[in-house]
Amino acid sequence: MPSLKSYLSLLAALVLVGQSLVARAELPDFTDLVxxxxxxxxxxSTRQNLPERAMTGQPSVPDLEGVPPMFREFLERNQPQVPRAPGGGRQREAQSLGSGFIISSDGYVLxxxxxxxxxxxxxxxxxDRSELEAKLIGADPRTDVALLKVEGKDLPIVKLGESDDLKVGAWVLAIGSPFGFDHSVTAGIVSAKGRSLPNESYVPFIQTDVAIxxxxxxxPLFNxxxxxxxxxxxxxxxSGGFMGLSFAIPITxxxxxxxxxxxxxxxxRGWLGVVIQEVNKDLAESFGLERPAGALVAQVLQGGPADKGGLRVGDVILSLDGKPIIMSADLPHLVGGLKAGSSARLEVVREGTRKTLDVTIGALPDEGAEISPAEAAGAERSSNRLGVSVVELTAEQKKGLDLKGGVxxxxxxxxxxxLIGLRPGDVITHLNNQAIDTAKTFAQVAQExxxxxxxxxxxxxxxxxxxITFKLAE
Structure with missing residues (x-):
């Protein structure tokens, strides 16, 4: 007769098998979707006719100097070909491979x-391996989106979803042409939403672990x-290849x-006309915030929407139209999605007090206004216990920097x-949440x-x- 111990071992084994079967049953089946x-x-694929120039040896590969080593656009250009031009000279061509998807039966492609x-x-x-020449309808480098058009009728199209409804942890699937292997399928889960990447201000990226x-x-990325x-x-x-983190532009x-x-x-796109920065722990303490959150206004462009709406340097923006600003990078996403001329309600902290401002959103200029740096000029010096010697700005420097004061x-x-990295030529406009108009004011504030x-x-x-923030020791 089998012992009780044997029965228990058999029961445990059956439970494990059952759990395994249930787990397998819960895994998604992508076959119908694909x-x-x-x-x-x-x-x-693309072809670019580059200017003819003298070439020796093998064609050169693209110059990647200055490209960020970790966050980068896919560097998909192959080594250039060197065909003979009709006149007997040389002509360089560059080709690239990427993917896209048809969003309308008459041939619009994203x-x-x-x-x-x-x-x-x-x-x-x-x-079906057929090839069509596409026309570029338009492109937007700020979001890295391009719209193409091919001539065709009754073309197959994708179904479009709502990226706002996507949840972290949800299964997603990608179809594309990695390294030229057409219609390769990879799957994974959503790792995070609303990710901000360096030099990408207007896209709240979807982060996944799908092999890209x-x-x-x-x-496309599918649900x-x-x-x-x-x-x-x-x-x-x-390394240049997939390492477990990939980012997708939300379809909305x-x-x-x-x-x-x-x-x-x-x-x-909507525009406020401010320069913002992250609020770290020390800045939060300095501005009397309970926790590090929001977008700190470091600069307000004169005559811009923020200036007209009463926003000031040193304000910390906590929300826009009721949507919280946790990281400073949340603000450009929200402002950029608003239409020029619309009204937005900002909740800010100013000198420790919460305020509400109504601002009329402007249109983002094609190129941002540049502000020329000031050069130190003669005026009465003021030394202080910070270990820095300052002079007052001249009237010309104030005009060039659009400042009313500062040293x-x-x-x-x-x-x-x-120790905090200040340099000659830096202009100080505020110290300890107080505006600095003269060298005398700076010395007084620094002393206290x-x-x-x-x-x-x-x-x-x-x-x-x-x-910037710092602490003075005893």
Whole structure:
């Protein structure tokens, strides 16, 4: 007779088998999704005729100097070909491979801007291997979205979903052409939403662990319902290949851009006219905040929407139209999505007090206004216990920097100023939340600075303003 111990062991084994079967049953089956969606996913290649020049040896590869090593656009250009031109000379061509997807039966295609940038010819290859020449309707480098058009009727199309409804942890699937392997399928989960990447101010990226490689760029990201909820755009990499982090442009953002490109050929975005920075722990303490959150206004452009709406340097923006600003990068996403002329309600903290401001949103200029840096000029010097010698700004410097006051650093001595990285030529406009109009005011405020508590200082360097913090020891 089997012992009780044997029965218990058998029961435990059956439980483990049952759990395994249940786990397998819960894993998604992507076969139907891939079968239905694949025909609308396309491969994109481009050709660019580059200027003729003297070449020796093998064709050179693209110069990647200065490209950020971790966050980068897919560098998908192949080594240039060197065909003979009709006249007997040499002509260089550059080709790239990427992906895209058809969003209308009459031939509109979405992809990334960097896949088709500077192309003289764009070829779209369909799932049946047929090739069509595409026309670039418009592109938006700020979101890395491009809209193409091919001639066709009754073309297969993707279903579009709502990226706002996507939840972290949800299964997602990508179809694209990594390294030129058409219609490759990879799957994973949503790792995070609303990610901000360096030099990307207007896209709240969807972060996933879906395997994305060069060639996937511009391809669709699907949810389990077979709806496109993003455009695969960037990866985090130290090696140039997939390392477990990939980023997609939300389809709601991409379609808003595509519709504007289709209707008017360009994209209009909301604009406040401020320079902002992150609120860290020390800045939060300095400005009397309970926790590090919000967007600290380091600079207000004269005559801009923020200036007209009463926003001031040193204000910390906590919310826009009731939507919280946790990280400073949350603000450009929200402002950029507003239409010029619309009204927005900002909740700010000013000198420790919460205020509400109504601001009329402006239109983002094509190019931001540059503010020229000041050069130190002669005036009465003022030394202080910060270890820095300052002089007052001249009337010309104030006009050039659009300032009413402030002092410029003439010399940095040994002391706290040197430790926090101040340099000659830096302009100080605020110290310990107080405006600095003269060298005398600066000396007085510096003399009364508290010890062992975070103190903020607003500094302009080469025209760019930012707040820094420091502590004076006993």
């Amino acid at each position: 079968e239905k969606a694949s025909p609308a996913v396309v491969n994109i 992809t990334n801007n960097h896949v088709v940038a500077d192309a003289d010819e764009i070829i779209v290859r369909l799932s 490689n060069p060639g996937n760029s511009g391809g 389990l319902e077979g709806e496109v909820i993003g455009i695969n755009s960037q990866i985090f990499t130290r 953002v991409a379609m808003d851009v595509a519709n504007q490109l289709k209707d008017g050929g360009k994209v209009s 410029v650093i003439k010399e940095v001595l040994e002391g706290p100023a040197a 600075l508290p010890k062992n508590r975070s103190v903020s200082m607003r500094v302009l360097r080469q025209g760019r303003a930012s707040f």
